[in-house]
Structure formats: structure tokens, C-alpha cells
Amino acid sequence: MDAELGRLEDLPADYVAALRELNLVPLWPSLRAVLPPQRPQPKTRATHWPYRSLRPLLLQAGELTPIEKAERRVLVLANPGHGLEKMQASAAMYLGMQLLLPGEWAPSHRHTPNAVRMVVEGEGAWTNVDGEKCVMRRGDLILTPTGLWHEHGHDGDEPVVWLDVLDLPLVYYLEASYHINGTRQTVKPEHGERAYARGGLLPTPVFQRSAKAYPMLRYPWDETRAALQELAADQPDLEAVQLSYSNPETGGDAQNILGFYALMLRPGQALVLPVRSPAMVFHLIEGNAEVQAEAQRFTLAEADTACVPGYSAVSLRNGSADAPAFVFIADETPLHRKLGVFEQRG
Secondary structure (H helix, E strand, O other), X not given: OOOOOOOHHHOOHHHHHHHHHOOOOOOHHHHHHHOOOOOOOOOOOOEEEOHHHHHHHHHHHHHHOOHHHHOOOEEEOOXXXXXXXXXXXXXXXXXXXXXXXXXXXXXXEEEOOOEEEEEEXXXXXXXXXXXXXXXXXXXXXXXXXXXXXXXXXEOOOOOEEEEEEEOHHHHHHOOOOOEEEOOOOOOOOOOHHHHOOOOOOOOOOOOOOOOOOOOOOEEOHHXXXXXXXXXXXXXXXXXXXXXXXXXXXXXXXXXXXXXXEEEEEOOOOEEEOOEEOOOEEEEEEEOOEEEEEOOEEEEEOOOOEEEEOOOOOEEEXXXXXXXXXXXXXXXXXXXXXXXXXXXXXX
């Protein structure tokens, strides 16, 4: 049992004032707050953002604020445990629902945080990342790695919405967050999803190896969905039918800080996840699913998003007995592994 530590109010007021004059703080009154016993005490709360509720507000934002005034028209999915003004879903993850209307162009810029786009609905929009024009279709994952120029455009006739996932809270905490505005990009002919479309086959650098740190920027949903179904059929006893979005040249994580995965729940399947240190985000692409984190339970409809804190007992269940459910997952695993704090309990 931990010994009771002294409190700040136990110290003489003139002593505390002398410390503050020199920008000093006694550790022992706050020691248990920064080093709690046995396990962390996350500020991140299990939170559910129903798309059916936020979609009208997002479309209303399109009526209230032109793209020229917004630059990026986004409703942030803020976790109440961190305070809504912090605009973060977890310690390292930012989430936002972004709207682009027909004919709009979100101007080119680049920034230090890494970003990905998970397309939620609509057709006709595109993202130009470092000169590679990536079409946006539901379920597609598009990378916008740190420092790369990117812009969004819309040539279609219906609203397009996507989920942004950034490591902005971490980069902001490190005091390394900034952006630079640019001009319209010249589109290049290369398309990473074509060059790396077949598993186990990589372009051979006969003369010069590609210098791209991120050779594949768009991960089409139709390819991902088919791969999940084939994996499930090939391994019927596999407990978790999950694929990682990875760098096809290195086999490592698609980006450096956050991890991204696609999970298929078989009809009626219940899946208990191991208790792990990173926070997790679940976004339902197809079907319906239930997420339980400790004592809280959320029923996800298509396009719903939920976040659960690390060190939580989490289970997923497909509510349909007839159809699979497909879930996009983002988490902080790459960051935890790099820092050496990754844990899995049970």
C-alpha cells in the first residue's frame, strides 16, 4: 500500500510563494497524479459520435460558411474527457468530419502533423497529395503524411464527407505544429495503388530506387474489402479477420505515429480484444456493430465513430446474423512501440 504523501496546503504559504517566485514546484503533492499506482488514469473517455446526428450539422456548416472562409470545413469530434476546447479524441489522435461541396476547392497547404482521410460518403471529390491525384470513394483510406503538399477538390454533384485522423495533439504538445500555404499542384501521372496493387509484388528498382518515404497514398476500399473476405474464406477458424494498412516497400506501418487497420466481423461474431495501452478509434464502414468499453456500450450504425481509452477491456459484436460488418480502426500503437511503453495485458 502506498504511503500517504504530503499536500501542498500542508506547506507554509511563504515557502510556497518563495518556490513560485523561482518557478519551482514541489513534486510530492502531485506525484500520484502523474505516476498513479498500477495503471494509468486516462483523460480519454469512451465516446460515440453518431453520424446520423452530426451529418445535418455538417451540411448546415456548408450553408453557413463558404469554403473561402473556412479553408477546411470540419466539425471536430472532441472527447469530453480532454475538454472540448482541446479538440482531441485521445492523447495523440484528432478526429474531424470534413465536408466538401460540388465545385469547391480546399487550397493547397502542408503541415507537420500526419493525416489520413477515411471517405464516408459521396462521389466526385479528390485529394491531390504531393502531385498524386487520389479519387475519393466510400471506404477509401488516403494518406497525407507530414510535410507533403495536399489540396482537396470536387468535380461531382453531391456532398462528399470524410473522416480526418491526425496526430495533431501529439505534434501540438511537442510545440512542432505549423502549416504553410501553397498554390495549386501540378498533377503527376504516378498512382501508388496501381504500382503496388498485387500482394508480394513490388516494382523492381533496376536503375534507381524510389526516394518516396510513402510510396502508396491511396488504399481503395474495394481492394481492402475483397482482401478481408478472402482472408475470412481462406482461414475460417481465424478469430480476428483484420488487415493492417502498411507501407508496401518496408512492410511497416503506413505512417509513423498512428496505426490503421480494417477489421471484418463475421455475421453474429463477438470479439473480445486484448487489453492494450493505446487508445483506439472505431469507424463503421458497413453493417452494424456494437462496441463495449468497460461498462459503456455503443451501437454503431454505418459511418458512426467511437473512441475508447487505452487499458480498457473492449469487445465488439456484429449485430447482424446474416451479413458481415466492416470496421476501420485507428490507434496509437506505432507511437507506443517507438516510445517503449506499449503494453498488452491478457
